[in-house]
Amino acid sequence: MIKEFFKNVSIYGILPVVGKFLNFLLIPLYAKVFAPEEFGIIELLDTLIFFLLIIASFEIPTALGRYYYDDKDIKYKSEIISTGLFLTIIITLVICAISCFFENTILLYYVGNTDSYILYRLSLLWLALMSINTYLSFIPRYDNRPKLYVIVGIISNTIKLISSLGFVVILDLGLPGVFYGYICGNTVSIIMYYFLSKRYIRLVFCFKYSNKILNYVIPLLPGVLIAGLWLPLLRWYAMLWFPLFVIGYYGFTSRLTSVNSIVHGAFGIAWTPMMFEKKNEIIVGDRIRQISGLVFIFSAFIGIILSLFSPELTLIIGSEKYVGCIRLVPFVAFAGTIKVLTQLRGFGPYISDKTQYISIIQVVSVIVCSLIFFTFKDLYGLYGLGLIAVLYELLNYLLCLFYTKKMYHVRLYYIWELVFILFFITSSVCIHFQSSLILRSLASLILFITTGIIVYRTYRKHISNFLRTCNLN
Template sequence: MVKNFFKDSFYYTIPSFLSKGLSIFLIPLYTKVLNPSDYGILDIFLAYLAFINMTITVDIISGLARFYIQEKDKNIKTVYASTSLYFTAFCYSIFIILNFIFFKEVANFVIGPKVQRYFFEIGLVYLWINGLNYLYTNQLRFDSRSKDHAKVNILNTLVTVFSSFILIVIFKYKLLGIILGYLIGSIFTFVYVIHLNKNIFKLVFSFTYLKQMLTFSFPLLFSGISVWINLYIDRIMLNHFVSLDQVGIFGLGSRISSIAGIFLIGVQASLGPIIYEKFEDDETPKKIAQIFRYFIFLSLIAYLIVCLLSNELLEFFTTKAYLNANTVIYFLIPASILSQCYSVFAPGPWIYKKSKFVMWTNIIGSIFNILMNLLLIPNFGIVGAAISTLTIHLFIFIANLIISQRLYKIPYQWKQIISSLIFAIIAIVIINNLNFIKEYKLIFSIFSILLFFAFSLYVNLINYSELKLLKRYILKRKI
């Protein structure tokens, strides 16, 4: 299981490294051509698209994953996949048509009168193509085709970044150039991913299988809405209580913070199908706990690097208008990681089809999130939004973990994990707040990271044999 995990997660993580790396490369460009208000418009519009992606198909992909992966009959697997594809295409098509008909009302409601018509309409076309891309790309994951999955994501990243760069720098399209870049990248990806899945989807449809998938995924629709609230309600409330400028600054901080969660993308994509296939094996819980230690180790190193060098990163990559993003990064990095953790490392409800537990924890969390944002944002602005985001994601993770452990016990080594987390937090607080250290901050930051590495070995968060195994495996991989 661990061997398969390393193989698949490597291919899932490499595109993420590339994507995040190129995203960082584009930050100076974005912050130079977009003022914080424009960046805020982009952030809110992307939040709107994320909401539609989570809800419009009743999260049928979760149902497809649950039944497709366990099914042994290839013909039945084809019916599951094809049914989900045609249902997804139908839902997105109806939604896009309605949005074009009622453009003015929808655009004013989502963003306000500042939005350009072309920007919104191009974004809707991108939404339709990207919605189908999401299903096609996940199909590669369900079939454990991690290499093809990596190629698709690399293609999308390269085309999107290159197109955006040309449209912004040469054609001076600014905000419109960014959304056009997204659209061009999704078109190239769409053509390629259809080719890769040409033997999977057929002209077949089953209302029986559709009902089966939707019965499983329907409770997750409310969970998905709650997840969206927990990810994006802060932007909506910042726009309402403060300004679009603050939405833009918060959004930039969130984008930088997502770098630290890069390892989870590979973990989430590769580990989920493996758990569904092998959850009945006696060794699987121990292997999941082992993988969790690896994940925590890598995530805490990333957390240290980004937090210790956040001021320098912002000064190098952005303009003065965005420097306040530094105040939210410390909270948003762990929030970003926790927001996706429970679906991988608290798998009990997913394994035993108890998705209602996930739904209720997310709903309760989203209610508390709204209340905390109402309380904190008017008084503390973007810092209040960041604190609320971290608090809620921590609550949801712990709640889901408690439920999962009752359904599917996993022997996590909490002593090593918590002690390493405390060490990392103390290092960040000391180095970022003691004035006499700031003159030699880079040296102390490097020393702290090395010291954390040694501490992790000391408390056995990770051991020498595991490091050698990881190094040997990475060095021999070729894409």
């Protein structure tokens, strides 16, 4: 199972690598062209749209994955896919209409002014296209056509990059040019995914399957909405007590640590279909612990390196205007690592059809973190923002882990994971006290040696089998 998982990762990983790299290329452009306050507006609207995307997509792709493998008949697959697509379109149009109706209210209380109405309307068009694109992108993944999925994704991201450069730099359209680029990329992607999946898509709407889909997603949706609400809520909290440029800092930090999202994206994309298709196998033996442990090593290693060298990376990729954000990097990187672990180890509610527990966990996490933020917001400043981001992901992780262990009695973690947590803390201390490049390089060398020892001691049997296979070939 580990071999199959990493084979899928090697294919699916190409898209996050290329996609994140292309998105990474936009960071210097945005940092040079836009002030931190303008970066803050982009971050606010991006976060809002991704939250609305959660509502618009209604977790229908997840339900599709749950029922896609129940029957191999082409007619069954066609009916359930087409029904899911029309449900997605209907819900998306409703969400866009409601968002248009409350345009002034949302702009005034979330962005802070109503001057950004053009950007807001462009972002809603992007939302509509992205919702349809997201649903269609799951079909080749569930249909075991990862290479075609990756090719379409690469083309889409390339067009997004080129069009963004054209609109922002050549045509000098400013902030609207960013969203024109998003719209172009998603439009091309929809067309290509449609041609990949057109044998399944028909003018069919089956009420039996729509009820089946809705019965699965409705208990799950409140938790997913709460999870999606957390990011815009965190930005809104920051806007209440910090200047707008702090949100720009957070946005820049998120994009800087997006290098680590390459790992998260590859593993997440490969894991979702496998979680449903092989749900009876992942709860047997030590498989899930071995897979998630290796994912943790990759994610933590990259996150710690990014944290240790964040001052240099910020100056290379951005400018001196963004140096103030480096204190956030260890926290955002660590939060991302915890998030991908939750996805891998917190599978219990999904495969047991107890998705209401996801909702309960998310509600508890948001309430606890909001109360802590309001209580201690004046004590820790920017560090408080980072700590809350980590605490939210940590609560989700621990609660999902508890349910999965109680439900399936599987081993999920290693004791050596505490070593990497210690390295994250060390990187944060180094940044806080502005340690020299030599000292931080020494810390990275120790990290490299420690990681090698842990990988060898934990996975030496798998390494030996892999080398033996290579010699035979």
